Amino acid sequence: MAAPPSESPPPSATAPDVVAAVVSALRAAGCVFAEEEAELLLAAARTPEELTAMVDRRVAGLPLEHVLGWAEFHGLRIAVEPGVFVPRRRTEFLVDQALVRAPHAPVVVDLCCGSGALGAALAAALGAVEVHAADIDPAAVRCARRNLAPYGGLAYLGDLFDALPAGLRGRVGILTANVPYVPSDEVALLPAEARDHEPKTALDGGADGLDVLRRVAAGASEWLAPGGCLLTETSERQAPAAVAAFRDAGLTARLAESEELYAHVVIGVRR
Incomplete structure (x- = not known):
C-alpha cells in the first residue's frame, strides 16, 4: 500500500x-x-x-472567545458567536449554587440565556433534565440552540417569561437569570471588549442596574415549582437591593458569595 x-x-x-x-x-x-x-x-x-x-x-480588540468561537465554562466548551455575550468564569459559582440547592431538579429554565452556557452546564451536571432557555437577541438564541442541542434543550426568542411555553408554569425546579446588571451610566466605563463587542441588552440593567432583575423576581413564583429556586448574579454594591427585590416578590431570599471568584448570587425560593 x-x-x-x-x-x-x-x-x-x-x-x-x-x-x-x-x-x-x-x-x-x-x-x-x-x-x-x-x-x-x-x-x-x-x-x-x-x-x-x-x-x-x-x-x-475582538474578545478571544469570539476569535476562537468558544468559551470555557464549567468544564464545557460553549460555542460563542461574535456579538454574543461571553459567559464569565465567575458565573460558574451560580451554577454550583443551583446544583447544591436543587440537585435533582427535573426542569431547568435559563432566562437572559445568552449562549445558553448556564442551561448547558446544568444539563451536563443533572443528566436527565428538561432544559429551556430564552433571550431577546437572535444571535444569542442561535448559539443557545447549538449548545443545548446535545441535551435535548430548547431555546426561544422573546422577552423573559413571555418567550416560554405556558406548560412550564409551576414546574420549574431551577430558574437561572444572568440578567444585565450594569447601571446605564456605567456601561461606557466597561472594558472595550464588552462595551464594543457584546450586546448592550446583555449589559445595561437600567438606572440602578436592577430593572431586569426586578422583572424576573416579580414573575418567578408563577413559574417555579413548590420549593423551586431562582438564581441571579449581581454586584456586591447592588446585593442588598437585589435581595430586597426578591423578598418583595414573595420569595425567600439569601445571598451567596465567593471571594475567590468575586461572585455574588441572589437565591430565591418559592414559598
Whole structure:
C-alpha cells in the first residue's frame, strides 16, 4: 500500500519564532495573558493564513472567545458567536449554587440565556433534565440552540417569561437569570471588549442596574415549582437591593458569595 501523502504540520507545531511573533503581537495589543492566548490560537488555527487572520482579529480588540468561537465554562466548551455575550468564569459559582440547592431538579429554565452556557452546564451536571432557555437577541438564541442541542434543550426568542411555553408554569425546579446588571451610566466605563463587542441588552440593567432583575423576581413564583429556586448574579454594591427585590416578590431570599471568584448570587425560593 502506498504511503499517505505528507501533510503540512499544523500551526501549533510551528517554529519558535512564529510562536514568539504571535506572543509579541498580542502583548503589544495589551493582552495580559499573551502566552496563554497564543497557545490557544496556535492550537485552533488550521493553516498559517487562518492563524494570521485570528491574531489580527484579536489584536483589533475582538474578545478571544469570539476569535476562537468558544468559551470555557464549567468544564464545557460553549460555542460563542461574535456579538454574543461571553459567559464569565465567575458565573460558574451560580451554577454550583443551583446544583447544591436543587440537585435533582427535573426542569431547568435559563432566562437572559445568552449562549445558553448556564442551561448547558446544568444539563451536563443533572443528566436527565428538561432544559429551556430564552433571550431577546437572535444571535444569542442561535448559539443557545447549538449548545443545548446535545441535551435535548430548547431555546426561544422573546422577552423573559413571555418567550416560554405556558406548560412550564409551576414546574420549574431551577430558574437561572444572568440578567444585565450594569447601571446605564456605567456601561461606557466597561472594558472595550464588552462595551464594543457584546450586546448592550446583555449589559445595561437600567438606572440602578436592577430593572431586569426586578422583572424576573416579580414573575418567578408563577413559574417555579413548590420549593423551586431562582438564581441571579449581581454586584456586591447592588446585593442588598437585589435581595430586597426578591423578598418583595414573595420569595425567600439569601445571598451567596465567593471571594475567590468575586461572585455574588441572589437565591430565591418559592414559598
